[in-house]
Amino acid sequence: MSYENITTTQKERVHYITVNRPKQLNALNKATIQELHEALKSAEADENTRVVILTGSGEKAFVAGADIKEFADFDTENGKQLAAEGQKKLFDFIENLSKPVIAAVNGFALGGGLELAMASHIRIASDNAKLGLPEVSLGVIPGYGGTQRLSQLVGRGKAMELITTAGMISASDAQNWGLVNHVVPQEELMALAEKIALKICNNSGNAIKSAIKAVNANYQASVNGYEVEVAEFGNCFGTPEFIEGTTAFIEKRKPKFK
Ligand code: CAA
Known part of the structure; x- marks a missing residue:
């Protein structure tokens, strides 16, 4: 463009x-x-x-x-x-x-x-x-x-x-x-x-997206930031990037996020 x-x-x-x-x-x-x-x-x-x-x-x-x-x-x-x-x-x-x-x-x-x-x-x-x-x-x-x-x-x-x-x-x-x-x-x-x-x-794009949402929630009236954090934390589990990040830690190597 x-x-x-x-x-x-x-x-x-x-x-x-x-x-x-x-x-x-x-x-x-x-x-x-x-x-x-x-x-x-x-x-x-x-x-x-x-x-x-x-x-x-x-x-x-x-x-x-x-x-x-x-x-x-x-x-x-x-x-x-x-x-x-x-x-x-x-x-x-x-x-x-x-x-x-x-x-x-x-x-x-x-x-x-x-x-x-x-x-x-x-x-x-x-x-x-x-x-x-x-x-x-x-x-x-x-x-x-x-x-x-x-x-x-x-x-x-x-x-x-x-x-x-x-x-x-x-x-x-x-x-x-x-x-x-x-x-x-x-x-x-x-x-x-x-x-x-x-x-x-170097970090998980999916987790960064969730982190931005959770941090911003602190500044939104009528939104409970702690609840958003819990929901976004949960959303990370089981995702390919979560599996790669945790597996890499356990295997003592650097994660490779797509
Ligand atoms: N809008 C339009 N034109 C602007 C501009 C602006 N915000 N800021 C600078 N310019 C233009 C000048 O008009 C000038 O153009 P010309 O040569 O055609 O006259 C050119 O840029 C160079 O600017 P100066 O000659 O003024 O440069 P300087 O070095 O003497 O001063 C400055 C620099 C201190 C930044 C000065 O330009 C200035 O005070 N600018 C305006 C800053 C300002 O008030 N910003 C707030 C805008 S209102 C706003 O943002 C509302 C909002 O929240 C929604």
Whole structure:
């Protein structure tokens, strides 16, 4: 499939998706959100893909937010629709993808850009990255899940400060806050993403799918995460990957998952 706003490549079992609007600092317009949805849907369906690495093109930005020029003349209804559609097609979609998505934050991750990283399962950043939710400086609030996921990741107090000040934090502060897992020089970012991706590839894809579902259940109202964990734990038993994993342990060899 050919895209206008993103590029995709597959290397062995890792699928790479790059937001490719460098002149607009990779801002997310509706067309880009649709293309990211399509690319993630095919990565999910592709048996060869075990993990996705998501990044931005150029050295300056991961994603500098939703495309401000696209929504500047929207009214209330258009605004609600923008947020609802975006959340469904991209942000909730990533969070619930059965394969881990690693956000390699290679520069500015602002507004929708930080929201995109926060919806991903794992976040790593280059040391030049700047992160923030500056929406209130535009007279709007984060609309792609930022008010919820930032509080979940860093706690309500820090989330309130970052959101109400519309400030930006450095990659090293983001690491101290628990917002990103690792910070490395920009030229080492993709190598680190690949190192994490390859570790994931060694494990059972079926069990990883269950683990993502169980972890996410903790953040869903009206769902008992412990019950989801019990159900998903049970679902793993008897599967070919469970049989391979446990047999390999007993036979003192490394498992070979398909
Ligand atoms: N939307 C549209 N275009 C954007 C953009 C965005 N979010 N961010 C940057 N651009 C464009 C700029 O308009 C500029 O284009 P032109 O050359 O055509 O004028 C180009 O990218 C380069 O940007 P700057 O000249 O501003 O670059 P800079 O180095 O001086 O500043 C920056 C970099 C601090 C990231 C600055 O671009 C900036 O503040 N961007 C906006 C960040 C922002 O407010 N993001 C939140 C968006 S709202 C949102 O995301 C809502 C939501 O939750 C759903």
